[in-house]
Amino acid sequence: MEPLEPVPGPIGPGSVVEALLKKPGQVVYELSAGKSAGRVVAAILVVALAGLVAFGLAAGSFSGGVQWWAAPVKITVGTLFAALICLPSLYIFVSLSGANIRFGALAGLLAGTVALSALLLAGLTPVVWVFSQSTESLGFMGTLMVLAWLTALLAGLGFLRKGARWMGLTRGFHLHLWTLMFLVVTLQMSCALRPILGTSVDLLPKEKRFFLGHWAKVLGESAQSDTEGGERSTRGVE
């Protein structure tokens, strides 16, 4: 395991991005024992916001119109809200796993997790954008977005696991359980704040649904319209 050491040089979004990607131990050190925890958290939040907004713009480009601003706002607010409501349980689950972490440091770790995921999402933004301009299939785009989301989030959660291990985590069971719960909460957020990809008269849904039921419905409708739509729906393949 790499040694815990301070972030070299002045702290800003650039140095935090570099530390998150190459030497996460530096971020963990600053959050747990460093004197610049506040500045590190601020830089982390800037990175997280930038990454989530970029990914949201790519999602919004699929439908255009209102979604140009609605999708980035929903993705950013939904992710931060999910992190916020899962933070108390993370504190308890990490304690159950043996780690000795202050609540503030843990909040910073979670923010770092979101920031790293957002960075990866930002990296996937051009890919998502290319597809959003190439296809009109809602089912395909939805699946692609969820895959991108899960990939980025799982990679980001690696930072949380490492950080918790540095702070004394001995048993992983409770943290794995929390990880699963966090994934489910973020996916449910995507359903609660729909539409993020498609269009609707209302900005937020009037009918409440669980995300699995919603996806089954959307995929079914999308497959049907792809079959009936002919030329329009095969644009992505062409």
Next chain:
Amino acid sequence: MKSPEDECGRVGGLVAAVLALPGMLRPGGGEAGKWIEGPTWKRVVACLVVVVMGAAAFGYSLGLWRAGLMGGYVAVKLPMLVMLTVVTNGLLNGLLAQLLGSGFGFRQTVQAQLMSFALFALITGALSPVTAAMAWCAPGPGEQGGQQAYQIILLTQTLVIAYAGVTSCRRFLPLLERAAETAAAGRRVFFAWLAGNLFVGAQLSWNLRPFFGQPGRPVEFLRADWNRSSFYEAIWRNVASLAGGVDAGVWWALVGFGGLVLASLRNARVTSFPLTETDNEKP
């Protein structure tokens, strides 16, 4: 001897005691041993604060799916259930602790009981933002998909309660083993308390129903027939209605078979784990 919380003044000490409680969830148990061995008013009040806050938050999320008012009712009833269980079993648990050789007095018993419930309340309370968000996102009663949502929420809440119950018990048992005069006495006391609390808690939760709130029934603080039956009668009636056509002779045979199994288990336990000096030694 002064406890660390006594050095911080009245309010500061109470806050310090409340903040020390999550540390007891760690495998080592933090300061739990000291708390059981040296109960103070601040420690007792800290446990009460955590129990009330954690149980109220989780209680609100329990009833929220049915209606906001139901959530409010359950936020009051869940801490009430814990307190009533502690009060109802207080005397018995204190007696059992002494009878089973743990060396705990009544104050230590109350402290230990409240600590175990506080650990449970910490876990459920920490999960309550997620369970509340889940209830808020789910289709409500009477809406399309409402019945399925009811079942999913019921299952999720039951899993949360089971997880919190099992985890807090797993954390609390070693604490009690260390704090008691012998590990074996600590174990005996733990299982005696658990059995008593489950027995009484089940009945009290039956009296204080509804908690989840069935979709077709009105939102109310207590059911009109809250004091007209016991939990165990209801179980018996359900079992009897399921096995309506079974002959009385079969019931007697089942009771006899159950008695035989219990007797053989007891025999096996006495043979395998004799209460010797070594059994009573601390690990």
